[in-house]
Amino acid sequence: MSQTVARAERRLLGGVLDAYTATRRFVIRGKRQPDVIFGSLITPVIFVVLFGYVFGSSISVPGGNYRSYLMPGLFAMTVLFSAANVAVAVATDMSEGVVDRFRTLPIARSAIVIGRSLSSLLLGIPVLLVMIACGLAVGWRADNGLGNAVLALLLFELFGFAIGWLGVLVGLLAGSAQAADVIINIPIFLMGFISSVFVDPSKMPAWLRVIANWNPMSALVTAGRQLFGNTIGSPPSGVWSLEHPIATTVALTILIILVVAPICVRLYSHSTR
Amino acid sequence: MTAPAIIAEHLARSFGSTRALVDVSLEVEAGTVCALLGRNGAGKTTAVRVLTTLLPAHGGRARVAGFDVTDDAPQVRARIGVTGQTATMDELLTGVENLETIGRFCHLGAAASRRRAQELLQQFDLIDASRQLVKRYSGGMRRRLDLAASLIHDPQVLFLDEPTTGLDPVSRADMWASIRSLVAGGTTVLLTTQYLDEADRLADTIVVIDRGLVVAMGTPEQLKASIGRPFIRVTLPEADPAVVERVRRLLGEEAEVSGRSISAPAPRGLVTLEEVVAELREMGVPVHEVGLEHPSLDEVFRTVTDHSEPPEGAVTITAVGA
Numbered sequence: 001m002s003q004t005v006a007r008a009e010r011r012l013l014g015g016v017l018d019a020y021t022a023t024r025r026f027v028i029r030g031k032r033q034p035d036v037i038f039g040s041l042i043t044p045v046i047f048v049v050l051f052g053y054v055f056g057s058s059i060s061v062p063g064g065n066y067r068s069y070l071m072p073g074l075f076a077m078t079v080l081f082s083a084a085n086v087a088v089a090v091a092t093d094m095s096e097g098v099v100d101r102f103r104t105l106p107i108a109r110s111a112i113v114i115g116r117s118l119s120s121l122l123l124g125i126p127v128l129l130v131m132i133a134c135g136l137a138v139g140w141r142a143d144n145g146l147g148n149a150v151l152a153l154l155l156f157e158l159f160g161f162a163i164g165w166l167g168v169l170v171g172l173l174a175g176s177a178q179a180a181d182v183i184i185n186i187p188i189f190l191m192g193f194i195s196s197v198f199v200d201p202s203k204m205p206a207w208l209r210v211i212a213n214w215n216p217m218s219a220l221v222t223a224g225r226q227l228f229g230n231t232i233g234s235p236p237s238g239v240w241s242l243e244h245p246i247a248t249t250v251a252l253t254i255l256i257i258l259v260v261a262p263i264c265v266r267l268y269s270h271s272t273r
Numbered sequence: 274m275t276a277p278a279i280i281a282e283h284l285a286r287s288f289g290s291t292r293a294l295v296d297v298s299l300e301v302e303a304g305t306v307c308a309l310l311g312r313n314g315a316g317k318t319t320a321v322r323v324l325t326t327l328l329p330a331h332g333g334r335a336r337v338a339g340f341d342v343t344d345d346a347p348q349v350r351a352r353i354g355v356t357g358q359t360a361t362m363d364e365l366l367t368g369v370e371n372l373e374t375i376g377r378f379c380h381l382g383a384a385a386s387r388r389r390a391q392e393l394l395q396q397f398d399l400i401d402a403s404r405q406l407v408k409r410y411s412g413g414m415r416r417r418l419d420l421a422a423s424l425i426h427d428p429q430v431l432f433l434d435e436p437t438t439g440l441d442p443v444s445r446a447d448m449w450a451s452i453r454s455l456v457a458g459g460t461t462v463l464l465t466t467q468y469l470d471e472a473d474r475l476a477d478t479i480v481v482i483d484r485g486l487v488v489a490m491g492t493p494e495q496l497k498a499s500i501g502r503p504f505i506r507v508t509l510p511e512a513d514p515a516v517v518e519r520v521r522r523l524l525g526e527e528a529e530v531s532g533r534s535i536s537a538p539a540p541r542g543l544v545t546l547e548e549v550v551a552e553l554r555e556m557g558v559p560v561h562e563v564g565l566e567h568p569s570l571d572e573v574f575r576t577v578t579d580h581s582e583p584p585e586g587a588v589t590i591t592a593v594g595a
Contacts, residue, residue, distance in 0.1 A: 014380060017377070017380065018378060021374060021377040021378055022378075024374075024377075025363065025366070025374050028365070028366060028370065029363060029365045029366065032365040032366075032406070033365065096359065096360075096361070097357050097358070097359030097360055097361040098361045098362070098363060100327055100355070100357050100359075100361060101355070101357070101361035101362075101375075101422065102378070103326075103327055104325050104326065104327060104350055104353065104355040105350060105375065105378045105379060106347055106350040106351040106378075106379065106380075107378045111378075
């Protein structure tokens with residue numbers, strides 16, 4: 001009995017170690033792609049200009065500044081878009097011999113995919129920092145205390161981890177990096193735009209509004225607005241998911257991880273490409 | 274005597290309606306080199322992928338280093354090294370980072386991984402390039418790094434899928450030397466190749482596979498002896514019937530004429546060649562080309578896949594202008 005426990009412990013420890021090694025590899029890789037880094041860091045700036053000024057100039061929110069309303073949405077968009085990088089990277093890995101190398105090593109089956117989504121989280125931190133800087137530059141403020149602001153950022157990161165698994169899934173299913181790029185953009189755009197990221201869903205047609213209200217992105221952004229103290233306009237009412245945005249975000253995020261991660265591990269260890 | 278390092282029994286594997294492996298059985302004694310010889314698409318890579326736990330077999334069983342490749346895959350993985358046809362090193366990592374990562378995945382620990390990486394980089398003459406990104410490596414360097422990566426955990430059994438395909442002659446000779454020194458150290462090697470000479474130089478046993486079936490098996494000597502004798506071929510400047518007839522008579526009863534070239538068995542190889550050249554000179558016959566021909570890999574395949582008539586000589590090894 002104790003022997004079984006010891007073996008399980010050793011396996012778990014080995015798995016954690018493998019995931020760490022994999023994450024380390026992906027982070028080193030990520031740091032060596034200056035073109036990707038440049039693109040990722042410039043994206044937040046473009047977002048702020050595009051949505052804050054190009055569209056934002058024609059959008060008014062009652063009793064406040066659209067750009068303050070928008071910033072939590074752009075944080076969410078940044079972590080959402082990181083899934084595309086993950087999908088492309090996983091599909092590229094799968095089309096190269098490196099996967100065969102990993103699969104003939106005595107490593108935990110889940111380590112590579114866990115490493116992939118964890119590294120995307122770590123590599124996303126500088127991007128989020130740039131986004132914060134951009135927000136501060138255009139007048140956005142976190143008015144609800146540092147503690148709540150940190151909590152909000154952690155929530156965005158947690159969601160980024162979950163959405164990273166969606167990227168892994170698409171990367172594993174797609175036949176090529178190009179296909180992965182095209183396919184991942186479908187959920188990204190649907191989740192990003194049928195939500196309260198840019199506009200108030202209450203003006204959408206009823207069927208779209210239901211989707212928007214239960215979109216994890218809406219919960220995440222609403223939670224972010226609450227924690228940052230950017231609640232402008234009437235608070236969402238009558239919709240449970242948006243009245244309890246933090247609980248909804250955490251629940252939906254965990255649900256995504258619990259559903260998608262095991263599928264990814266299975267797909268990865270049974271892939272024969 | 275120890276148990277064979279690799280035992281495969283009636284392995285079968287299909288991809289849709291394509292039967293990549295139909296029935297492959299083989300045994301490789303510990304500490305020896307076995308070459309899987311076959312054309313592109315013969316099933317070599319599929320066989321390696323099944324034996325290295327990358328691909329489940331649809332039929333048959335295999336044991337590698339004493340463990341079943343399906344039931345005990347983790348134990349097999351801990352004891353094998355694999356170098357595939359495609360490069361498996363990360364282009365954005367340096368040579369040393371690649372090896373250290375593999376070492377960590379093998380749970381050697383950080384310090385031991387570093388030490389082992391240095392040893393292998395030294396052994397494979399990559400120490401000067403160890404801090405360069407792999408994307409700057411030449412084809413030969415990549416293969417050596419790949420091989421080094423397969424050796425991090427001192428595997429008992431090493432699988433090399435076409436280790437020299439696409440390499441220049443110097444890199445190929447280097448690779449052969451590396452493989453030989455590994456075998457001298459006691460490693461069992463199974464390699465695949467399309468080249469008869471490679472199998473000849475490296476292997477203790479050769480298994481010829483074609484369309485997913487083992488069609489011949491034996492030592493290089495046995496295999497060559499089964500293929501047939503060398504041939505001599507004389508090519509004349511023009512197909513003058515009188516001259517052709519004189520040369521045909523010179524070459525003996527088994528000589529065959531095809532246009533302006535005449536060929537016949539040369540049981541004594543170079544000795545026969547020398548004699549024939551001397552006689553031709555004495556006869557004053559102008560000659561375009563005289564050469565000794567050996568059975569080629571094509572002949573091996575034709576011989577072992579076609580069970581009717583053993584065919585005869587083809588590729589020219591030497592040519593003497595006249």
